[in-house]
Structures are given as C-alpha cells and as structure tokens.
Amino acid sequence: MFSIFKMAFRNIWRNKRRTLITATSIMFAVFFAVAMQSLQKGAWDNMVSSVINYYFGYAQVHKKGYWEEQSINKAFAVNDEITNTKKSPIEEYIPRIESFALASSGPRTKGTLVIGVDPELENSLTDLKEKLIKGTYFEASDKAVVIAEGLADYLKVDLRDTLILVSQGYRGVNAVGKYAVKGMVKFPSGELNNQMLYLPLAAAQQFYGAEELVTTLVLKTDQPKAIKQTVANLRHELDTNKYEIMDWEEMIPDLVQARELDEFGSTIVLWILYLIIGFGIFGTLLMMVKERSYEFGVLTAIGMPRWKQSLIVWLEIIFIGIIGAIAGMILATPLVLYFKNNPIQLPQEMAEAYEKFGVEPIIPMAFDPKIFLLQAFVILGMVTLMALYPMIKISLLNPIKAMRE
Amino acid sequence: MKEIVIKASGVHKTYNETKVPVHALRGVDLEIEKGEFTAIVGPSGSGKSTLLNIIGGLDRPSEGKIEVGGKDISTLSDNQLIDFRRENIGFVFQAYNLIPVLTAKENVSFVMELQNRSKTEVDNRVKELLDAVGLGDRGDNRPAELSGGQQQRVAVARALAPKPTFILADEPTANLDSTSTANLLDIMARLNKEENITFVFSTHDRRVVDRARRVITLVDGKIQTDEHFKR
Ligand SMILES: Nc1ncnc2c1ncn2[C@@H]1O[C@H](COP(=O)(O)OP(=O)(O)O)[C@@H](O)[C@H]1O
Ligand SMILES: [Mg+2]
Numbered sequence: 001m002f003s004i005f006k007m008a009f010r011n012i013w014r015n016k017r018r019t020l021i022t023a024t025s026i027m028f029a030v031f032f033a034v035a036m037q038s039l040q041k042g043a044w045d046n047m048v049s050s051v052i053n054y055y056f057g058y059a060q061v062h063k064k065g066y067w068e069e070q071s072i073n074k075a076f077a078v079n080d081e082i083t084n085t086k087k088s089p090i091e092e093y094i095p096r097i098e099s100f101a102l103a104s105s106g107p108r109t110k111g112t113l114v115i116g117v118d119p120e121l122e123n124s125l126t127d128l129k130e131k132l133i134k135g136t137y138f139e140a141s142d143k144a145v146v147i148a149e150g151l152a153d154y155l156k157v158d159l160r161d162t163l164i165l166v167s168q169g170y171r172g173v174n175a176v177g178k179y180a181v182k183g184m185v186k187f188p189s190g191e192l193n194n195q196m197l198y199l200p201l202a203a204a205q206q207f208y209g210a211e212e213l214v215t216t217l218v219l220k221t222d223q224p225k226a227i228k229q230t231v232a233n234l235r236h237e238l239d240t241n242k243y244e245i246m247d248w249e250e251m252i253p254d255l256v257q258a259r260e261l262d263e264f265g266s267t268i269v270l271w272i273l274y275l276i277i278g279f280g281i282f283g284t285l286l287m288m289v290k291e292r293s294y295e296f297g298v299l300t301a302i303g304m305p306r307w308k309q310s311l312i313v314w315l316e317i318i319f320i321g322i323i324g325a326i327a328g329m330i331l332a333t334p335l336v337l338y339f340k341n342n343p344i345q346l347p348q349e350m351a352e353a354y355e356k357f358g359v360e361p362i363i364p365m366a367f368d369p370k371i372f373l374l375q376a377f378v379i380l381g382m383v384t385l386m387a388l389y390p391m392i393k394i395s396l397l398n399p400i401k402a403m404r405e
Numbered sequence: 406m407k408e409i410v411i412k413a414s415g416v417h418k419t420y421n422e423t424k425v426p427v428h429a430l431r432g433v434d435l436e437i438e439k440g441e442f443t444a445i446v447g448p449s450g451s452g453k454s455t456l457l458n459i460i461g462g463l464d465r466p467s468e469g470k471i472e473v474g475g476k477d478i479s480t481l482s483d484n485q486l487i488d489f490r491r492e493n494i495g496f497v498f499q500a501y502n503l504i505p506v507l508t509a510k511e512n513v514s515f516v517m518e519l520q521n522r523s524k525t526e527v528d529n530r531v532k533e534l535l536d537a538v539g540l541g542d543r544g545d546n547r548p549a550e551l552s553g554g555q556q557q558r559v560a561v562a563r564a565l566a567p568k569p570t571f572i573l574a575d576e577p578t579a580n581l582d583s584t585s586t587a588n589l590l591d592i593m594a595r596l597n598k599e600e601n602i603t604f605v606f607s608t609h610d611r612r613v614v615d616r617a618r619r620v621i622t623l624v625d626g627k628i629q630t631d632e633h634f635k636r
Contacts, residue, residue, distance in 0.1 A: 003511070003518050010506035294501060301463055301498075302516055302563075303491020306484065400463055403498065 004308055008315035011288075019320055022284045026324025027331065029277040030375045033270050034332035037374075040266055041366035042340065044259045050359040051255060052248050055192075057125060057218035058227045059247045061093070061238070066215060067246060072099040072170050075213035076243075082217070085237045089223035089230055094121045095214040097204050101167035101175065103197060105155045112151060112197045114165060116204020125220055128185065128198065135159045135183035143203045144182035150193035157181055165197075169209035177207045188355035274378060282386050285317060289390045296394055297402025310391040314384070321383040325376050332372075339365035409475075410571050410603050411437040411460055416469035418455050418626070429455040430466070431626040437571070437605060442597045444617035445607040452626040453607035454575050460605070461494050461573045462486045474570055491519055495564025497574035497606075502560035503548040509535065510544040513562045520567055534562040537599075538592050554585030558592060565596055571603035578613055590616045 012019050052058055061082065066074035075097060086093055097116040102109055119138055123129045128146070129137045138144055145163060157163060161181050169175035179199065187193040205211050221230055231247045238245065249256045289296075299309055343364035346354060351361030418430040429452045437443060445453050458464040460471060462478050463486075471478050473493060481489055490496075495516075503512045513531045522530075535541050538558040540551075548556050557577055564572045574593075578586040594616055597604050606613075614620055622630040 003507075003515070006511075007504070007506055014506060295504065298498070298502060299504070300487060301461075301490065302496050303487055303489075303494075304519055305487055308519075400458055 004312055005315065008312045008319065011312065011316050012319055018284055018287065022281060023320050023324035023327065025277055025280045026321055026379060027327040029273055030325050030328025030379065031331045033273065033375050033378075034329065034371055035335055035365075036266060036270070037371045038332075038336045038365040038367065039339070039363065040263065041368060041371065042343070042364040044262070045366055046343075046362065046364055047359050048248070048255065048259075051252060052224075054126060054189075056248050056251055057094070058221055058224050059219040059231050059234075059245060060251065061217040061219065061234070062215065062244050062246070064240070064242055064244045067244060067251070070098075072097075072168070072208055072210065072215065075170055075208075075210045075215050077212055078214060078217065081238065082243075085234060089221045089226060090219055090234075091222050092121060092124070092220040093217040094118065094125050094220055095201060096122070096216040096218065097201065097208060097210060097214050098216060099167060099208060101165045101197075101207075103151070103155060104164050104166070105157045105161060108155045110151065110154055111195070112165075113195050114167070114197045114199060114204065114207070116199045116201045116208070118201050122198075125218060131185040131187065132183050133186045135181070138182050138198070138200050140200050140202065142182060142200050143179060144200075145179045146183040146185055146198040147181050148193045148196040149184055149186040150190065151195055151197065152181070152184055154194070159184065163197075165207065167208070169207070170213065171209075173209040175207050175209060177203075179203070274382060278382055278386065281317065281321070281383060282389070284320070285313075285386055285390055288313065288316070289393050293393075293397065293402045296397050297399040300397060300399040301403070306395050306397075309394045310387075313390040313394070314387040317383050317387050317390075318380065321379045322376075325379045328375070329372050336365045336367050339363075340367045408439040409436050410439050410473065411435070411605070412470075412472040413456075413460065414470045414472075416456070416459060416466045416471065418452070418459060418464070419467045429626050430459070433469070433623075433626070433628055435621070435628065437603060439603055440597070440601045441603050441605070441619055442594060442617055443603075443605045443619040443621060444614050445605065445621050445623060446609060446614050447623035447629075448609065451623040453609075453623055455626075456623065457573050457575050457605065457607055461496065462490050491516060492567075493570045495567070495569040495572040495602075497557070497560045497564050497572065497577045499576045500553070500556075500580045502563070503556055505548055508545050508547055509540060509551065509559045512548070512559055513566050515563060516567050522567070530566055531562075534566055535559075537596060538562045539588075552585070554581050554588060557581060557585070557589050561589065561593060561596070565600065565602060568600065568602065571605060574604065574606035576607055576609075578608065578610060583612065586610065586612060 063074040063076040078093070078095065082093065095118055099114060101112055101114040103112045119140055133149060138146055147157065152158065155163070159181055163179050163181060165175070165177045165179065167175040187196065199207065205213060221227060223230070227247050231245050234245050296309055300306065343362035346361040346363065354361040413433050413435040416430055416433040417428070420427040420429060433456060445456060447453055455464070459466050462481070465479060478486065478489060504515065507515065510531050513534055514527045517527045517530065531544070532541070535544050538561060540555060540558055543551060543555065548559070551559065561577070578589055581589065590613060593604060596602065608614060616636070618634050618636050620632050620634070621628055
C-alpha cells in the first residue's frame, strides 16, 4: 500500500508545470465559487435579518385564520396555555394589537395602520426608540401616539397636535379616540413611513374595544437558526385548531422565493464554472494516461493488479484537486473575512432602493464553513467521477499493445 | 529427475487484426526443464516475441495449450493471469522496463512488495541482487540516472527478486553495445547457475546465442532446430 502512495506522490511531480496549472485552475474556481456564494449568502442574510428585525420577527402566534383575514375580530387573550410555552429558546412573546383606522387632523384624513405595542418589549425587538427623530418615546400608561414621519407630513401634524382616529373595533364596536402626538419616527421604508401609527398596548386595546386582547404575539428567540424546530415544537404544545404559528418564511414567502431564484441562478453559473474547470482536469487526465500507457503495460505485465494502478491515478488527481481546493479556500478566507467585517457599501441609487424596503444598504460577506466544505466536496466528487476514465482505460489495457509503441 | 516448467503443445497463433490473417505460430511443441538457459533465435518476424508472450500469459494461443508447472493457464481470466504472472514469472523486456519514478532499489523490490513479502526479506534480497548485478552503489538512483546496460541489469534483478518459476527475456540486449551485452549475459548465466532459475530469452544476436545451453530456432512460426550445448 505504501508504494502506491509513494508512486502517486512522485508521479504528481513528474510534470510539475501541468500539475501546477491544473491545481491553479482549481484554486481559482474554488476561490471564485466561495467568494460568490459568501457574497450571495451575506446579501440575503442581511436582507432577511433586516426584514425580520424590522417588523416580523422570526415567528408569530395568531388566532387561527388571522393572517389570511387580518381582522381585529381574530384578537385573542394571552392565557396560561400560551404563557406556559414561554421557555428556552423562546425568550419572550411580544404582544401587538394591529388593525386599520382612519386618522384625521383638520381637513386631512388618511388610512393608517394603528398598532398597539408594549413600548419596552417592542423596542427590544425592532429598536423603535432609535428611529425617533422628534419628541419622546411613549410609556405603557400613555394615551398618546408615536407617528411615522411621512404620515405626519401628510396630515400636517407636529408634536403635541391632536389626531382623531376612527375605526371599526372588536366585534363591530365603534372605535373612536383622540390622541396627542408624543413622538415622531422615521422609517427608511416608504411604505411604513407613510402609514405607521403606534399606540401603547393598553390605549390601543381600549381604542379597539378589545381589553386584554392581542392580534399578534411576536416570538423572540435566542436561537434564530432553530426557528423551524421551535415552531414545530410550539405547534405540538398549542392547540392548532385555535392558534396559528407562522415562521418568517411562511409570512414572507415572496422573499424566500426571490432568494431561491437568485441562488438557482448562481448555481447555474457555478456549474458552468465547474464544467470549464472539469474539462481542464480531464485534459490533464487524458495526457497522464496517454503518456504513461507503456508504463501501465509494464506494470500489468509484471503483475500489478489493475485496481492498484487505477488507485494510483485516482490518488494523483485527487491530490491535485485537494491542493487546488485548499489553496482556493486559503485564498478566499481573508477576502471573505474582510468583507464580512467591512461590508460593501451600496452606491447612492441602489442604497435608496434598499432602504425603501427597510434593508440596510450594505452587502456583507457571510463566513460559512458549509460554503467552503461544499466546494471541497464538489471538487472531490468531480475528480473522482473523472478518474473513472483512466480506470476504464487501465482495465481495458492490453499490455502487449501498450508496450509496442 | 527432470522437472518440466513450461510445456507448449500444438500452439498456433493467428493475428486477424489485419485484412490478411498473419500466422505467427504454426504448431509449436516445446518442453522446457527447470534450470535451463535457453535462447529462442530466428529472423525478425519468425514468431519469437509471439511465442514468449504466449508462454508468459501475456497473450493467448489461437490453438493449443500452455502448461506452466503442470497447470493449464489458458483457463485463467485476464485478472487471474495478472496474479499468475506476478507469482510465477519474471519479465525482462527489450527496453524501458523500469518504473521511472522509483529508484533502482524500489524497482527491484516492486514485485516482492506486491506479493506482500516481509520487509527484511525484501531488503536482504534487494541488496543481494543489486550487488550481484554490480549496482550495489546505485540503489538510490532513478532509471533516468542509469545507462541502458545498467537499466537492463536492474530489470534482470527485478525479474529474479521473487524467485519466479522462470524468467522470460525478449531481446534483452537488443539496445545494448557489445560490452554491456557481454556483461548482462555474464550476469544472467551466473544467476541462472547460482539460483537454478530457468531463463528463456529471445535474440538474433550471434554473440548471445553462443552463451545459451539450448538453442531453439524458429522459422516462419515453426521450430526448425532444437540443439543442446554443454557450456
Ligand atoms: N498484433 C499483431 N497483429 C498482427 N500481426 C502481428 C502482431 N504481432 C506480431 N505480428 C506478426 O506476427 C509475426 C511474428 O511476429 P513476432 O512474434 O513479433 O516476431 P519476432 O519477435 O520474431 O520478430 C510477424 O509477421 C508480425 O508482423
Ligand atoms: Mg520480437
């Protein structure tokens, strides 16, 4: 066995130039693939985490059917059945009561999304306080609103002005209220900026005529990666005839689809890249077998089993593949780490488009060992597959013919 | 008591690869005893290589039977033949016998290592043989660093190393000058005596023929003469 490794290893250096060219081409392929995938994953992770941290959270609990209808009539009480499920990795249930209302000030009226929130808990999830541009943040006992800047502009209201809210409350009651503007927030997303109106939870429940009720519990977790499992467990614990538990992928399927489409596109690019590299490796293999057929003839004649000869060639090509793959990974690591810590800043126009959707206008690279490992496996698999060619050649080799050249 | 190591009976070989079939061997009957030092001679194209290849299990006869040590080798599969050759036959070809990436020592030990012999046995044997072929100090050289004659001596050492049933050498001196030829023949003749290993070699070189104790002459794929000499 030892002599097989020895022979393979020495054969690699028989044609140094060819070995180096082959390994270098693999190195660049791996480098490019790792960089591209890290960038893509980084961009999407950033996008997803922005969307999640902005509003949705990783998962939400509603009364069954709420997501479909978005109706205040699907409000529910947070009873023991629910609070009992609050254990690791669920850190907190953040309550909201959400519905639509007409807001008016003087002659101007506009449809708004009026959300009742627990000021501290909401802030721990979405950093609402950080977005204040004017006034102060409300407290749980306040009967005042925090208004989005675009909406305030439209209604021409400022701090301490009064807003009148009109809506249909819980089970059809009339909801009417008068609230002073205590703070003003600015959202990068135009959509949010033009329609968000926050009330403290108690005030909102009173407004909607839904004392002690909520429409949404946002699940705060310390293990976002395990969210699928957490949701699955929760579905087990809670009565799914009464409640629906949705993770972020179920709430924003468009984003998930867009990501899949994008990743599919880059997978094709990678396949093409690997195909090109594959041809290069195959060329090396062809030459290796061709120029050594006399030698394989001698080896077969003096009694070396064909599988051992094949093993030598496989070891050689796998070794070149491993050298190239490792070199590519080593080359990619500092780049990925650099752009993970110093994300690419998007240029102005693109940045605005990103901000519209509430996404930070940066593209960090993700440093994910899985991306690195995947390349190693692709190279290994590809090289092994290609090593079939010399194996077949060797298994069919006729020693007399091979030695007659 | 004579011990037959190779027995060919009614061996025919016809190559059908070309449009006109080539009858390379037309009925060869032959017995070779243990310890013989036999030359197969004949003009170019007379069938020497074909006969050696068939005896050595590298090719199959179109007709007839080959027995090695009493065993019919025509029933063996290709892969069984590889194992058979490794365990029973030493080969010396006309040139480029050696594995270029292995040193002289490693080339000599190669077949023994394929046979999983113990390291001490291999090491002792390699040293003994390299000394015997006069290359005790060149063991760590690669083939490219050796002359053609030296390479052929290493090839003889490799063929002998596992103490095979017999050694086949197809024109081993064809690419050598006369000094190297004489030198190689001396070594082969000496080791044949010392180790009592059967040698069968082909040649059309008069000087080589003169060293053989048995000379079989092939003409047009048939044995024309078969002479024994006391040497
Ligand atoms: N593979 C082959 N295909 C067709 N003809 C062959 C083949 N090998 C040898 N021959 C022919 O068989 C005859 C004997 O060849 P060979 O055994 O090589 O003779 P020698 O070794 O005595 O020169 C020659 O006529 C040669 O051309
Ligand atoms: Mg010949």
